[in-house]
Structure formats: C-alpha cells, structure tokens
Amino acid sequence: MSSLDPITMATQLATFDVQSFQQRYQTQANQYQSQLKALGDIESALREFRTTINEMNSSTSSILQNSATVSQDGFFSATADAGALSGSYQIFVEQLATAHQISAGMPADLDATTQVPTTGTLDFSVNGETMSLDLSTVDTDGDGTATVADLVSAINNDSTNPGVNATLVRSNGQTYFMLSSTETGVANRINVSASGTGQTWFEDAFSNVTEISAAQDATIWLGAQGTGLQLTNSSNTFSGVIDGVDLTVSQAQTSGEAPLTLSVGTDDEATKEQMNGFIDAYNSLISKIDSLTGIGDENTARGALASDPTVRSIKSQIQSMVRGQFDGMRLSDLGLEISRDGKMSIDNDKFEQAQSTNGAALESFFNGDGNLFDSMDELLNPYLKFSGSLFASRKDSLQQSIDRIDDKQASLERKYDMAYDRYLRQFTQMNQLMTQMNQTMSMFS
Structure with missing residues (x-):
C-alpha cells in the first residue's frame, strides 16, 4: 500500500x-x-x-477669430481677441519703455572680493515699494567680513526686494557695481542710499551714481505724431487701448515719419x-x-x-x-453635418459661405x-x-463594491487556511496509519 x-x-x-x-x-x-x-x-x-x-x-x-496686421513689420505687433471690432487704425511709435539702470560710484580697483561695511543699512525704493538691507546680515559665513559679491547676493535674494537686480559688470579690466530695475517705466526708477556705515567711500558710492539707462515710459500716438492721441505706458505692451486689441512696441519710429496702419478684421x-x-x-x-x-x-x-x-x-x-x-x-445652416453614426463633419464650401455672408x-x-x-x-x-x-457618486459606489469583494476574498483566504490545516491533519494521520499497516504487513511477507 x-x-x-x-x-x-x-x-x-x-x-x-x-x-x-x-x-x-x-x-x-x-x-x-x-x-x-x-x-x-x-x-x-x-x-x-x-x-x-x-x-x-x-x-x-469665441468661435469667430479676429486678426490684427501691421502695414510694416519691426515697430510693433498686435493681437486681436473676440471682442475686437473690425477697423483700420493709424499708430505712431514715439519711444519704447526702458528699465532704469545705474552704476554705483565704487572705487576703480573694485572687484568681487572688495570688503563692504557690516554695519548700517542700504535702502532702496522702487514704485512705492521699499527695502532696507541690514548690512550686518550680508556676512553670511560669520567671519566678520563681507564682500561686494556677498552684497550682490544679499540684495537679489532679500524677500522684500522691491524690484532691483544687482550685478557686477566687468569691462576693460574694471569692475562696476550695477543696479537695474526689473520693470520698465518711469515709476520703476531706482532710488538708493547708504547710511550708518561709518565708511564715507561706501555711502558716497550710492549718492554719486551714474545713470546708464533712464527709466522711460513707452509712448505711442493714435494718429500722427503731435496731432493724434498720445498714449503712455510703463511697459511696451498696451492692453485694451483699442477694444480687444493688444499692442507690443519693439522699435521707435523717426520723428516726422508717417504712422503705420493697423488693420483689424475677421480671420477666416x-x-x-x-x-x-x-x-x-x-x-x-x-x-x-x-x-x-x-x-x-x-x-x-x-x-x-x-x-x-x-x-x-x-x-x-x-x-x-x-x-x-x-x-x-442649426448646425446644417453653417455647413456642419452629423452622420448616422453620430460623427460631425464640415462642408467647407458651405461653411466658407456662412463665414462670408453671416x-x-x-x-x-x-x-x-x-x-x-x-x-x-x-x-x-x-x-x-x-x-x-x-x-463621483458612481465611482464611489463601484469602489465600495470592490472593497466588499476584497473583504470576501480575505475571508476566503482564511477559509482556505482553515481547510488546508484540517485536511493536512487528516491526511497526515492517514499517512501514519498506512505506514504502520505497511510495516505490519511486511512482518508476514
């Protein structure tokens, strides 16, 4: 057996x-x-x-698109949205908006390692926003000294920075300490001063700055220069000057030149x-x-x-x-059809006719x-x-059903384990009996 x-x-x-x-x-x-x-x-x-x-x-x-075209490229570009009215406009670009840039009157032997004061403040104001930089915080490594490079980093990373970028510019072997406004326009002119440092050269450097680029608003004319409607803007993009049309100027025209023509109309x-x-x-x-x-x-x-x-x-x-x-x-009046399978298609000729006539x-x-x-x-x-x-309700209901199935499967695994243990005991006992019987039978063979 x-x-x-x-x-x-x-x-x-x-x-x-x-x-x-x-x-x-x-x-x-x-x-x-x-x-x-x-x-x-x-x-x-x-x-x-x-x-x-x-x-x-x-x-x-909207479904209907407009376009804006300029009679001559290079001076300004334009975009027209759904609210733009068809028409022709004369535009003269007088000047572009520029950002304020200044150079501090630092010593001629300035370089990135030049030490700066670690007491007093460096104060900025731009368009009503202010920043007062505590110079004692410029020394980030705690060695009691701070360099011009540290100062540049402190200005640029200050959480209250009102819109000023500091940088070191090198030209012909000389290093310059530059400050630039991050925004264009007269309102974003940089005002800076140093006080309480105890070092005259440093405070003088920010009271005797050289203007590299003046803060300037963009100026355009609707119509001819000098006789049309003059418009100014702090940036080079004029939004909504004409309903639904944005203008971005990129180059000033020469005084006395004729204005350019801006044409606004539907874009088929x-x-x-x-x-x-x-x-x-x-x-x-x-x-x-x-x-x-x-x-x-x-x-x-x-x-x-x-x-x-x-x-x-x-x-x-x-x-x-x-x-x-x-x-x-209906859609069919506009050249759009829906087939028997529910898909939509366009009749180009009919649609173009609808565009042109209505x-x-x-x-x-x-x-x-x-x-x-x-x-x-x-x-x-x-x-x-x-x-x-x-x-969301449907998906929640399905997820709950899945969760219930997971619970049932977990219960089924427990049932399997119990059945397995029961059968294992039974067949182990049976196997032992069979082994004993085989041994007994062998004694009589």
Whole structure:
C-alpha cells in the first residue's frame, strides 16, 4: 500500500473548496474595476471636451477669430481677441519703455572680493515699494567680513526686494557695481542710499551714481505724431487701448515719419481652425463613449459600460443639443453635418459661405448666454463638478463594491487556511496509519 503526500492532498482539496468562490469574486472584481476605469475615461473625455469649448467661449475668445496686421513689420505687433471690432487704425511709435539702470560710484580697483561695511543699512525704493538691507546680515559665513559679491547676493535674494537686480559688470579690466530695475517705466526708477556705515567711500558710492539707462515710459500716438492721441505706458505692451486689441512696441519710429496702419478684421482661416478643433473634440468624445458602451460583436469586445444608462443618457443629451436650434439656426445652416453614426463633419464650401455672408450668426450660434457652448457647459456641469458630481457618486459606489469583494476574498483566504490545516491533519494521520499497516504487513511477507 503506497503512502500519501499530505501536503499535496491538503492543497488540492482546500483549493477545490474555495476555487468556485475565488473565480466568482475575481470575475466580479474585474468587472467593477473595468467599469471604474471606463467611467474615469469617460469623465476625462468629457473634461477635455468641456475645456475645448470653454476656451472658445470667453470674454476674449469665441468661435469667430479676429486678426490684427501691421502695414510694416519691426515697430510693433498686435493681437486681436473676440471682442475686437473690425477697423483700420493709424499708430505712431514715439519711444519704447526702458528699465532704469545705474552704476554705483565704487572705487576703480573694485572687484568681487572688495570688503563692504557690516554695519548700517542700504535702502532702496522702487514704485512705492521699499527695502532696507541690514548690512550686518550680508556676512553670511560669520567671519566678520563681507564682500561686494556677498552684497550682490544679499540684495537679489532679500524677500522684500522691491524690484532691483544687482550685478557686477566687468569691462576693460574694471569692475562696476550695477543696479537695474526689473520693470520698465518711469515709476520703476531706482532710488538708493547708504547710511550708518561709518565708511564715507561706501555711502558716497550710492549718492554719486551714474545713470546708464533712464527709466522711460513707452509712448505711442493714435494718429500722427503731435496731432493724434498720445498714449503712455510703463511697459511696451498696451492692453485694451483699442477694444480687444493688444499692442507690443519693439522699435521707435523717426520723428516726422508717417504712422503705420493697423488693420483689424475677421480671420477666416483661424475661425475654420477653431471650428475643426470643436469638431475633433466632439468626435473624439463620441468615439470614446461608443467604444465603452458598445454591445460588441464578433470583431469587437463588449464595452465595460454597455448597459450603463447614465453614460448613454449623456451621449443622447449631447447629440440632441448639437442637433438643436440656437438663435434660429442649426448646425446644417453653417455647413456642419452629423452622420448616422453620430460623427460631425464640415462642408467647407458651405461653411466658407456662412463665414462670408453671416459671420455674426455663426458666432451667435456658438457663443453667448444660452447658446450652444454655454448650454453644453451647463449640461456637463452636474457630471463634472468637483463636489457631489454624478460621476463621483458612481465611482464611489463601484469602489465600495470592490472593497466588499476584497473583504470576501480575505475571508476566503482564511477559509482556505482553515481547510488546508484540517485536511493536512487528516491526511497526515492517514499517512501514519498506512505506514504502520505497511510495516505490519511486511512482518508476514
């Protein structure tokens, strides 16, 4: 009579006891995990779609795009947002905004290792902001001395720095202590003084500065120089001087030159690009929903959310909305069509005709209170809001189901261990009996 392997037998029988439950729980867990991931994918796709439409529906952007062109390059550039009105404007660039730069009157033999006072203060003011640098803090290593290089670092790294950059500039074998404003314009002029140091040379250096570059505002004229409307700005970018148009000047014109022409108007190519961006975002969303809710066939796997009424409802609402009417028009009136499979496409000829003959209607269909983009955002909000969204509730419910499966699997592992121990004892005893019987039988053979 052959002996048994108790461990092998216990493992096989304990596994058989729990195997059906393990397979059932794992199948359920896989299903819940697939649904959880699919809901996350749908939510991400909806967020990307909403981001796309919101970027085309703001105070500065719409489906209809404007452009700004200048009659001559090199003097200024311009951008036009959705609020810009078509028109032609004359611009003369008189001067650019510059940042204030000064050189302190340091000794001619100055270098990075020149020692500076460690008592007193170095005071700055720029555009109403002040900094009082305690010179005793410049000595960072505590050796009782501080160098010009330490001073540069202390100025630049001070948390109260009002907008001053310090640097050492070397030219023709000489080192200069430079201070520059971080912002352009007259208001950002640097004022600096040293006091309480006990060292005249240091205090004189900041009371006798050399101006390298004057603080200067940018000046332009709407119209001809001297007769048009003069405008000044601390920076070289003029925002909203003309509604919806930003100007950035880069080179001053010569006095007496004719102003340049700025033309603002609709940009058909950019508008079409916007429209294609919307179409791509819409089709991508519908494709994602279809792939995760499809019932499947011999060539395609069944979607993880094939029986999910919430996602099907979202798709139905979105498709119903884009097929709807806004400001008395439909997508088909603008050259956009939706095929039987739910995908959107553009009829270029029809769309270009709509652009040329009724651009205002094109914009009003998509943009503004209660129109397509606004309505779409309102539709998606309950599903995507950060607190208490429908997707969050669904995902929480699925996660709780997964957690319950994990608890069941943990309980099943305990059941397996108990069964294994029981079977191991039984087969060990049986094996011992069989061994004894074999020994007894051998005595009579």
